[in-house]
Amino acid sequence: MSSLIRQRQSLTFRARSYTAFVFTPQPPIEDWLAVLDATLERSKGFFAGHPVALDLSAAQLSADEVAQLVADLQARNVRVLGIEGVELPAGDARLPPLLRGGRIQDVELPDPGAAAEAAPVAPAPPRKQEAASLLIDSPVRSGQSVAFIEGDVTVLGSVASGAEIIAGGSIHIYGTLRGQAMAGAAGSRRARIFCHRFDAELLAIGAYYKTADEIEDSLRRGPIQAWLDGNSLQISAMN
Amino acid sequence: MSERTSARVVVVTSGKGGVGKTTTTAALGAALAHLGDKVVVVDFDVGLRNLDLVLGAERRVVFDLINVINGVAKLPQALIRDKRLENLYLLPASQTRDKDALTEEGVGKVIGELREKFDWIVCDSPAGIERGATLAMRHADAAIIVTNPEVSSVRDSDRIIGLLDAKTEKAERGECVDKHLLITRYHPWRASRGEMLSIDDVLEILSVPLLGIIPESEEVLRASNLGSPVTINAALSAPARAYFDATRRLKGEQIAMQVPSESRGLFTKLFGRKAA
Numbered sequence: 001m002s003s004l005i006r007q008r009q010s011l012t013f014r015a016r017s018y019t020a021f022v023f024t025p026q027p028p029i030e031d032w033l034a035v036l037d038a039t040l041e042r043s044k045g046f047f048a049g050h051p052v053a054l055d056l057s058a059a060q061l062s063a064d065e066v067a068q069l070v071a072d073l074q075a076r077n078v079r080v081l082g083i084e085g086v087e088l089p090a091g092d093a094r095l096p097p098l099l100r101g102g103r104i105q106d107v108e109l110p111d112p113g114a115a116a117e118a119a120p121v122a123p124a125p126p127r128k129q130e131a132a133s134l135l136i137d138s139p140v141r142s143g144q145s146v147a148f149i150e151g152d153v154t155v156l157g158s159v160a161s162g163a164e165i166i167a168g169g170s171i172h173i174y175g176t177l178r179g180q181a182m183a184g185a186a187g188s189r190r191a192r193i194f195c196h197r198f199d200a201e202l203l204a205i206g207a208y209y210k211t212a213d214e215i216e217d218s219l220r221r222g223p224i225q226a227w228l229d230g231n232s233l234q235i236s237a238m239n
Numbered sequence: 240m241s242e243r244t245s246a247r248v249v250v251v252t253s254g255k256g257g258v259g260k261t262t263t264t265a266a267l268g269a270a271l272a273h274l275g276d277k278v279v280v281v282d283f284d285v286g287l288r289n290l291d292l293v294l295g296a297e298r299r300v301v302f303d304l305i306n307v308i309n310g311v312a313k314l315p316q317a318l319i320r321d322k323r324l325e326n327l328y329l330l331p332a333s334q335t336r337d338k339d340a341l342t343e344e345g346v347g348k349v350i351g352e353l354r355e356k357f358d359w360i361v362c363d364s365p366a367g368i369e370r371g372a373t374l375a376m377r378h379a380d381a382a383i384i385v386t387n388p389e390v391s392s393v394r395d396s397d398r399i400i401g402l403l404d405a406k407t408e409k410a411e412r413g414e415c416v417d418k419h420l421l422i423t424r425y426h427p428w429r430a431s432r433g434e435m436l437s438i439d440d441v442l443e444i445l446s447v448p449l450l451g452i453i454p455e456s457e458e459v460l461r462a463s464n465l466g467s468p469v470t471i472n473a474a475l476s477a478p479a480r481a482y483f484d485a486t487r488r489l490k491g492e493q494i495a496m497q498v499p500s501e502s503r504g505l506f507t508k509l510f511g512r513k514a515a
Binding site: 138139141142143144157158160161162163176178 | 368390394395397398400401402404443444446
């Protein structure tokens with residue numbers, strides 16, 4: 001047992017994003033549950049086995065009320081993966097984890113005829129395959145986080161100190177990169193990071209990263225690219 | 240809705256504390272009033288109010304913003320008219336409460352009422368990115384981002400700009416809050432020695448149009464301590480002239496930007512002494 005532990009010196013883990021249905025309960029909760037019941041009546045077991053997140057920004061519930069709502073949904077065979085849009089004390093074991101940084105994806109109703117009715121949730125697979133790249137034509141400000149696991153991210157402006165870009169594929173930044181860029185977050189080892197002017201706090205590809213301290217000063221303020229060579233993150237100037 | 244459609248809600252914000260938000264609110268508010276517009280300055284720093292002191296109105300506060308929100312007082316009862324400028328009013332914050340006393344609905348109602356009475360509603364935001372700051376910017380048509388030329392202030396301003404693009408009513412309608420950068424406490428001597436970020440660096444990082452550059456000056460401190468905005472107390476001083484230029488730019492006038500320079504100041508100082 002101890003030899004096994006000694007062999008496994010480092011624990012690797014990755015961030016991965018998934019698509020989940022998001023419920024937005026509206027007060028009063030009883031009425032909202034009644035509408036949900038009506039929806040479930042039309043398509044039985046639709047949510048069974050699917051992850052569901054709760055956006056509670058419209059509801060203003062206490063920790064006890066949230067726990068009750070989660071239990072009510074559980075009774076309807078809807079399992080809550082996480083909650084967002086609410087400030088609750090951490091560490092309450094009855095409550096699912098808080099989610100942040102979600103992005104909206106258009107979905108269709110299972111029954112097109114029911115679309116006109118006021119169902120609070122519109123569950124179905126994505127309408128169409130989106131292009132696997134995200135274009136951002138404004139600066140990414142400090143504290144903002146852009147996560148796009150499906151593919152490449154291109155930023156036309158600068159990425160500020162304290163901002164982060166996470167991409168499943170490669171990252172292209174045409175302004176100055178002062179924050180963090182994490183490419184290959186979906187596991188791609190071929191992902192690269194390109195930036196027009198480099199002044200970053202951290203670069204990462206997959207599970208490999210370098211902080212500003214570990215990066216040669218001579219690369220600062222110039223154009224660079226970063227890629228994976230075996231198990232090491234390489235950074236070189238682009239001229 | 241009122242017939243006066245020209246009312247502009249401006250939030251003075253920064254993220255970081257101590258960069259000069261309250262000083263700027265008072266100076267700009269007074270300058271706008273001096274130029275003939277009807278102005279109210281609103282203190283959103285509930286629990287840590289200062290704007291009343293900087294305007295010299297602290298001995299006349301009866302009701303405050305929270306009283307109006309709670310329905311304890313009517314808006315006209317809480318407004319304090321400036322003794323020097325008849326177009327300038329103050330809506331003070333409460334010192335005995337905290338930011339939780341601000342409600343989104345209440346703030347929206349007060350701003351709506353102010354829009355019917357004033358040309359300019361200048362909101363003095365508290366530092367930070369919490370409730371007080373987000374509610375101060377919530378209804379803004381325009382924002383003045385106050386920044387000192389140093390890295391921590393610039394990064395905090397960048398964070399605030401991100402919030403202005405996400406959390407304001409205008410942003411949620413898909414529009415954009417007009418953003419103006421005001422660089423305060425600019426020290427030409429330290430800038431020339433590379434001890435501060437240069438104006439170009441700040442503009443490059445924040446990419447927001449520049450409204451003005453206010454030089455570091457003892458006049459600003461003196462005015463605050465006297466309870467009089469620098470634009471009233473020392474209207475011909477360098478910071479006051481910079482604030483007046485910024486005010487005119489805010490009103491849409493085209494005025495050439497002047498970067499304060501030490502050598503000229505020193506020269507005029509020497510020259511002035513000789514003449515005196």
